[in-house]
Amino acid sequence: MTLREVGRRAGVSHNAPYKHFTDKEALLATVAARELDAYAALVAPGEGGIAAALDSYLARALRNPGRFRLVFGRWTVDDAELGRAADAATAALLAAVTAGQRSGELPTGDPVALAELLRATAHGAVELELGGHLAKGGSTTTPADLLGRLLSLLGQ
Template sequence: MPQDTRSSLVASARQLLDSGGIEAVTLREVGRLSGLSHMAPYKHFADKESLLAAVAARELERLGDIIDRAAGQAFTAREALRTVLHSYTAWAMDHPARFSLVFGTWSGPREELGAAARRTRASLTAVVRQCQVDGSLPGGDTERRTALLLAAVHGAVSLAMAGRLSPDRGGTDPDGLVDDLLELLGSAAGKR
Protein backbone atom coordinates (compact mmCIF):
# COMPACT_ATOMS: atom_id res chain seq x y z
CA MET A 1 0.00 0.00 0.00
CA PRO A 2 2.74 2.58 0.73
CA GLN A 3 4.02 2.31 -2.86
CA ASP A 4 0.48 2.93 -4.15
CA THR A 5 0.20 5.97 -1.88
CA ARG A 6 3.62 7.18 -3.01
CA SER A 7 2.64 6.75 -6.68
CA SER A 8 -0.58 8.66 -6.05
CA LEU A 9 1.35 11.49 -4.44
CA VAL A 10 3.79 11.65 -7.37
CA ALA A 11 0.88 11.67 -9.84
CA SER A 12 -0.81 14.48 -7.93
CA ALA A 13 2.42 16.47 -7.83
CA ARG A 14 2.82 16.00 -11.59
CA GLN A 15 -0.74 17.24 -12.12
CA LEU A 16 -0.08 20.36 -10.03
CA LEU A 17 3.22 20.91 -11.82
CA ASP A 18 1.53 20.74 -15.21
CA SER A 19 -1.23 23.14 -14.22
CA GLY A 20 0.76 25.74 -12.30
CA GLY A 21 4.49 25.09 -12.38
CA ILE A 22 6.81 24.28 -9.50
CA GLU A 23 5.28 26.99 -7.29
CA ALA A 24 1.90 25.21 -7.42
CA VAL A 25 3.34 22.04 -5.92
CA THR A 26 3.07 22.05 -2.13
CA LEU A 27 3.05 18.98 0.06
CA ARG A 28 -0.24 20.09 1.60
CA GLU A 29 -1.93 20.48 -1.82
CA VAL A 30 -0.48 17.17 -3.04
CA GLY A 31 -2.02 15.44 -0.02
CA ARG A 32 -5.38 17.11 -0.60
CA LEU A 33 -5.41 16.32 -4.31
CA SER A 34 -4.53 12.69 -3.54
CA GLY A 35 -7.48 12.45 -1.17
CA LEU A 36 -5.17 12.03 1.82
CA SER A 37 -4.41 14.08 4.89
CA HIS A 38 -2.17 17.09 4.54
CA MET A 39 0.47 15.20 6.54
CA ALA A 40 0.46 12.07 4.34
CA PRO A 41 3.13 13.35 1.92
CA TYR A 42 5.59 13.79 4.79
CA LYS A 43 5.49 10.03 5.44
CA HIS A 44 6.95 9.47 1.94
CA PHE A 45 8.98 12.60 1.20
CA ALA A 46 11.24 14.64 3.44
CA ASP A 47 10.42 17.87 1.66
CA LYS A 48 9.09 19.41 -1.53
CA GLU A 49 12.35 18.89 -3.40
CA SER A 50 12.31 15.17 -2.58
CA LEU A 51 8.81 14.93 -4.03
CA LEU A 52 9.81 16.91 -7.12
CA ALA A 53 12.86 14.67 -7.56
CA ALA A 54 10.51 11.66 -7.59
CA VAL A 55 8.41 13.37 -10.28
CA ALA A 56 11.55 14.13 -12.32
CA ALA A 57 12.79 10.55 -11.90
CA ARG A 58 9.44 9.24 -13.15
CA GLU A 59 9.72 11.46 -16.23
CA LEU A 60 13.25 10.26 -16.95
CA GLU A 61 12.09 6.66 -16.59
CA ARG A 62 9.34 7.43 -19.08
CA LEU A 63 11.89 8.86 -21.52
CA GLY A 64 14.04 5.76 -21.02
CA ASP A 65 11.07 3.58 -21.88
CA ILE A 66 10.48 5.63 -25.05
CA ILE A 67 14.10 5.14 -26.07
CA ASP A 68 13.94 1.40 -25.42
CA ARG A 69 10.71 1.02 -27.42
CA ALA A 70 12.07 3.02 -30.35
CA ALA A 71 15.27 0.98 -30.40
CA GLY A 72 13.28 -2.25 -30.35
CA GLN A 73 10.80 -1.27 -33.07
CA ALA A 74 12.97 0.58 -35.59
CA PHE A 75 14.40 -1.07 -38.66
CA THR A 76 17.64 0.90 -38.45
CA ALA A 77 19.63 2.55 -35.70
CA ARG A 78 19.27 5.92 -37.42
CA GLU A 79 15.48 5.49 -37.54
CA ALA A 80 15.53 4.62 -33.82
CA LEU A 81 17.59 7.71 -33.02
CA ARG A 82 15.32 9.96 -35.07
CA THR A 83 12.24 8.52 -33.33
CA VAL A 84 13.84 8.95 -29.92
CA LEU A 85 14.82 12.57 -30.54
CA HIS A 86 11.42 13.44 -32.01
CA SER A 87 9.75 11.78 -29.00
CA TYR A 88 11.96 13.85 -26.71
CA THR A 89 10.96 17.10 -28.42
CA ALA A 90 7.28 16.12 -28.32
CA TRP A 91 7.47 15.32 -24.59
CA ALA A 92 9.28 18.57 -23.82
CA MET A 93 6.93 20.74 -25.87
CA ASP A 94 3.85 19.01 -24.44
CA HIS A 95 5.12 19.23 -20.85
CA PRO A 96 7.27 22.35 -20.46
CA ALA A 97 7.07 22.37 -16.65
CA ARG A 98 8.25 18.75 -16.51
CA PHE A 99 11.08 19.56 -18.95
CA SER A 100 12.16 22.50 -16.78
CA LEU A 101 11.94 20.40 -13.63
CA VAL A 102 13.98 17.49 -14.98
CA PHE A 103 16.75 19.76 -16.23
CA GLY A 104 16.59 22.27 -13.40
CA THR A 105 18.96 22.80 -10.51
CA TRP A 106 18.87 20.54 -7.46
CA SER A 107 20.27 21.39 -4.03
CA GLY A 108 22.16 18.12 -3.89
CA PRO A 109 22.29 14.61 -5.29
CA ARG A 110 19.03 12.65 -5.36
CA GLU A 111 19.58 8.91 -5.57
CA GLU A 112 16.31 8.07 -7.35
CA LEU A 113 16.78 10.88 -9.86
CA GLY A 114 20.43 9.97 -10.48
CA ALA A 115 19.57 6.32 -11.11
CA ALA A 116 16.83 7.26 -13.59
CA ALA A 117 19.15 9.70 -15.38
CA ARG A 118 21.92 7.09 -15.69
CA ARG A 119 19.51 4.47 -17.02
CA THR A 120 18.01 6.83 -19.60
CA ARG A 121 21.42 8.13 -20.67
CA ALA A 122 22.70 4.56 -21.08
CA SER A 123 19.73 3.69 -23.30
CA LEU A 124 20.32 6.73 -25.51
CA THR A 125 24.06 6.10 -25.63
CA ALA A 126 23.39 2.53 -26.82
CA VAL A 127 21.31 3.87 -29.73
CA VAL A 128 24.04 6.40 -30.60
CA ARG A 129 26.67 3.64 -30.44
CA GLN A 130 24.62 1.50 -32.83
CA CYS A 131 24.38 4.49 -35.22
CA GLN A 132 28.18 4.76 -35.10
CA VAL A 133 28.53 1.05 -35.81
CA ASP A 134 26.24 1.19 -38.85
CA GLY A 135 27.93 4.39 -40.10
CA SER A 136 24.96 6.75 -39.78
CA LEU A 137 26.85 8.85 -37.18
CA PRO A 138 30.55 9.67 -37.10
CA GLY A 139 32.76 7.53 -34.90
CA GLY A 140 34.59 8.89 -31.90
CA ASP A 141 33.70 9.09 -28.25
CA THR A 142 30.11 7.83 -27.99
CA GLU A 143 29.46 9.67 -24.73
CA ARG A 144 30.48 12.96 -26.35
CA ARG A 145 28.35 12.28 -29.42
CA THR A 146 25.40 11.61 -27.12
CA ALA A 147 26.08 14.84 -25.21
CA LEU A 148 26.24 16.76 -28.50
CA LEU A 149 22.87 15.41 -29.61
CA LEU A 150 21.27 16.13 -26.23
CA ALA A 151 22.68 19.66 -26.12
CA ALA A 152 21.44 20.44 -29.63
CA VAL A 153 17.97 19.04 -29.05
CA HIS A 154 17.69 20.60 -25.60
CA GLY A 155 18.72 23.95 -27.09
CA ALA A 156 16.18 23.66 -29.91
CA VAL A 157 13.41 22.88 -27.44
CA SER A 158 14.45 25.77 -25.17
CA LEU A 159 14.46 28.18 -28.13
CA ALA A 160 11.03 26.99 -29.25
CA MET A 161 9.61 27.35 -25.74
CA ALA A 162 10.95 30.90 -25.57
CA GLY A 163 9.24 31.70 -28.89
CA ARG A 164 12.54 32.08 -30.73
CA LEU A 165 12.24 29.02 -32.96
CA SER A 166 9.25 28.27 -35.12
CA PRO A 167 8.54 27.99 -38.83
CA ASP A 168 8.12 31.80 -38.75
CA ARG A 169 11.24 32.39 -36.63
CA GLY A 170 14.22 30.30 -37.63
CA GLY A 171 12.38 28.58 -40.45
CA THR A 172 11.71 25.34 -38.58
CA ASP A 173 10.77 23.72 -35.31
CA PRO A 174 12.72 21.42 -32.97
CA ASP A 175 11.88 18.33 -35.04
CA GLY A 176 13.12 20.06 -38.18
CA LEU A 177 16.41 20.85 -36.46
CA VAL A 178 16.69 17.24 -35.31
CA ASP A 179 16.32 16.12 -38.91
CA ASP A 180 18.86 18.72 -40.10
CA LEU A 181 21.35 17.65 -37.43
CA LEU A 182 20.99 13.97 -38.26
CA GLU A 183 21.44 14.77 -41.97
CA LEU A 184 24.59 16.76 -41.24
CA LEU A 185 26.01 14.08 -39.00
CA GLY A 186 25.08 11.41 -41.54
CA SER A 187 26.95 13.39 -44.22
CA ALA A 188 29.97 13.72 -41.94
CA ALA A 189 29.87 9.95 -41.44
CA GLY A 190 29.57 9.42 -45.20
CA LYS A 191 25.99 8.17 -45.01
CA ARG A 192 22.79 10.10 -45.63
Protein backbone atom coordinates in the same frame (compact mmCIF):
# COMPACT_ATOMS: atom_id res chain seq x y z
CA MET B 1 3.31 23.98 -4.57
CA THR B 2 3.32 22.56 -1.06
CA LEU B 3 3.07 18.98 0.16
CA ARG B 4 -0.19 19.98 1.82
CA GLU B 5 -1.55 21.02 -1.60
CA VAL B 6 -0.30 17.76 -3.13
CA GLY B 7 -2.30 15.84 -0.54
CA ARG B 8 -5.39 17.91 -1.21
CA ARG B 9 -5.17 17.41 -4.98
CA ALA B 10 -4.51 13.71 -4.57
CA GLY B 11 -7.64 13.42 -2.44
CA VAL B 12 -5.82 12.27 0.67
CA SER B 13 -5.22 13.91 4.01
CA HIS B 14 -3.00 16.96 3.92
CA ASN B 15 -0.46 15.08 6.06
CA ALA B 16 -0.31 11.93 3.89
CA PRO B 17 2.50 13.14 1.60
CA TYR B 18 4.73 13.69 4.63
CA LYS B 19 4.58 9.95 5.29
CA HIS B 20 6.23 9.30 1.93
CA PHE B 21 8.43 12.35 1.33
CA THR B 22 10.60 14.33 3.71
CA ASP B 23 9.91 17.59 1.87
CA LYS B 24 8.86 19.10 -1.43
CA GLU B 25 12.29 18.60 -2.99
CA ALA B 26 12.12 14.87 -2.26
CA LEU B 27 8.73 14.65 -3.96
CA LEU B 28 9.97 16.60 -6.98
CA ALA B 29 13.06 14.39 -7.18
CA THR B 30 10.78 11.35 -7.38
CA VAL B 31 8.74 12.97 -10.15
CA ALA B 32 11.92 13.88 -12.01
CA ALA B 33 13.28 10.33 -11.67
CA ARG B 34 10.09 8.92 -13.22
CA GLU B 35 10.33 11.43 -16.05
CA LEU B 36 13.94 10.47 -16.69
CA ASP B 37 12.90 6.82 -16.82
CA ALA B 38 10.31 7.76 -19.45
CA TYR B 39 12.94 9.65 -21.48
CA ALA B 40 15.29 6.67 -21.22
CA ALA B 41 12.59 4.38 -22.59
CA LEU B 42 12.02 6.74 -25.52
CA VAL B 43 15.65 6.79 -26.62
CA ALA B 44 16.43 3.12 -26.02
CA PRO B 45 17.65 1.55 -29.27
CA GLY B 46 14.77 0.21 -31.29
CA GLU B 47 12.86 0.43 -34.53
CA GLY B 48 13.10 3.71 -36.37
CA GLY B 49 16.64 4.43 -35.25
CA ILE B 50 18.03 7.48 -33.53
CA ALA B 51 15.94 9.97 -35.53
CA ALA B 52 12.65 8.41 -34.40
CA ALA B 53 13.89 8.14 -30.82
CA LEU B 54 14.89 11.79 -30.72
CA ASP B 55 11.61 12.88 -32.32
CA SER B 56 9.76 11.08 -29.50
CA TYR B 57 12.07 12.70 -26.95
CA LEU B 58 11.36 16.18 -28.35
CA ALA B 59 7.61 15.55 -28.53
CA ARG B 60 7.48 14.54 -24.86
CA ALA B 61 9.50 17.58 -23.82
CA LEU B 62 7.23 19.93 -25.74
CA ARG B 63 4.05 18.29 -24.42
CA ASN B 64 5.30 18.53 -20.83
CA PRO B 65 7.45 21.67 -20.55
CA GLY B 66 7.13 21.93 -16.78
CA ARG B 67 8.34 18.39 -16.32
CA PHE B 68 11.12 18.93 -18.86
CA ARG B 69 12.38 21.93 -16.93
CA LEU B 70 11.96 20.11 -13.63
CA VAL B 71 14.11 17.24 -14.85
CA PHE B 72 16.78 19.27 -16.56
CA GLY B 73 16.90 22.28 -14.26
CA ARG B 74 19.34 22.71 -11.40
CA TRP B 75 18.95 20.25 -8.54
CA THR B 76 19.66 21.10 -4.93
CA VAL B 77 19.08 17.65 -3.44
CA ASP B 78 21.23 14.56 -3.54
CA ASP B 79 18.65 11.86 -4.27
CA ALA B 80 19.77 8.30 -5.01
CA GLU B 81 16.75 7.47 -7.17
CA LEU B 82 17.19 10.64 -9.23
CA GLY B 83 20.88 9.82 -9.68
CA ARG B 84 20.04 6.28 -10.78
CA ALA B 85 17.47 7.56 -13.27
CA ALA B 86 19.88 10.16 -14.67
CA ASP B 87 22.54 7.49 -15.14
CA ALA B 88 20.02 5.19 -16.85
CA ALA B 89 18.85 7.96 -19.19
CA THR B 90 22.43 8.81 -20.11
CA ALA B 91 23.20 5.12 -20.72
CA ALA B 92 20.09 4.74 -22.90
CA LEU B 93 21.09 7.70 -25.07
CA LEU B 94 24.63 6.36 -25.35
CA ALA B 95 23.27 2.94 -26.37
CA ALA B 96 21.07 4.58 -29.02
CA VAL B 97 24.04 6.53 -30.38
CA THR B 98 26.19 3.40 -30.45
CA ALA B 99 23.41 1.53 -32.28
CA GLY B 100 23.14 4.44 -34.71
CA GLN B 101 26.86 4.26 -35.34
CA ARG B 102 26.67 0.50 -35.96
CA SER B 103 23.79 0.93 -38.42
CA GLY B 104 25.54 3.77 -40.26
CA GLU B 105 22.90 6.33 -39.27
CA LEU B 106 25.56 8.20 -37.28
CA PRO B 107 29.27 8.65 -37.95
CA THR B 108 31.94 6.72 -36.15
CA GLY B 109 33.90 8.46 -33.43
CA ASP B 110 33.48 9.08 -29.74
CA PRO B 111 29.90 8.02 -28.92
CA VAL B 112 29.91 9.97 -25.65
CA ALA B 113 30.78 13.22 -27.42
CA LEU B 114 28.14 12.53 -30.07
CA ALA B 115 25.48 11.77 -27.42
CA GLU B 116 26.35 15.04 -25.65
CA LEU B 117 26.03 16.96 -28.94
CA LEU B 118 22.62 15.44 -29.69
CA ARG B 119 21.34 16.04 -26.16
CA ALA B 120 22.58 19.63 -26.14
CA THR B 121 20.98 20.33 -29.51
CA ALA B 122 17.70 18.72 -28.47
CA HIS B 123 17.56 20.64 -25.20
CA GLY B 124 18.55 23.92 -26.80
CA ALA B 125 15.92 23.49 -29.50
CA VAL B 126 13.24 22.71 -26.89
CA GLU B 127 14.15 25.77 -24.83
CA LEU B 128 14.15 28.00 -27.91
CA GLU B 129 10.71 26.70 -28.86
CA LEU B 130 9.31 27.05 -25.34
CA GLY B 131 10.63 30.59 -25.14
CA GLY B 132 9.03 31.52 -28.46
CA HIS B 133 12.40 32.25 -30.05
CA LEU B 134 12.44 29.52 -32.66
CA ALA B 135 9.48 30.94 -34.59
CA LYS B 136 10.72 34.53 -34.62
CA GLY B 137 10.77 36.26 -37.97
CA GLY B 138 8.07 34.00 -39.39
CA SER B 139 10.21 30.87 -39.28
CA THR B 140 8.35 27.57 -39.26
CA THR B 141 11.37 25.64 -38.04
CA THR B 142 10.62 23.17 -35.26
CA PRO B 143 12.94 21.47 -32.77
CA ALA B 144 12.53 18.27 -34.80
CA ASP B 145 13.63 20.14 -37.93
CA LEU B 146 16.80 21.33 -36.19
CA LEU B 147 17.68 17.91 -34.88
CA GLY B 148 16.88 16.38 -38.27
CA ARG B 149 19.26 18.83 -39.95
CA LEU B 150 22.00 17.92 -37.49
CA LEU B 151 21.44 14.20 -38.06
CA SER B 152 21.53 14.80 -41.81
CA LEU B 153 24.83 16.67 -41.54
CA LEU B 154 26.28 13.95 -39.32
CA GLY B 155 25.21 11.27 -41.78
CA GLN B 156 27.08 12.82 -44.71
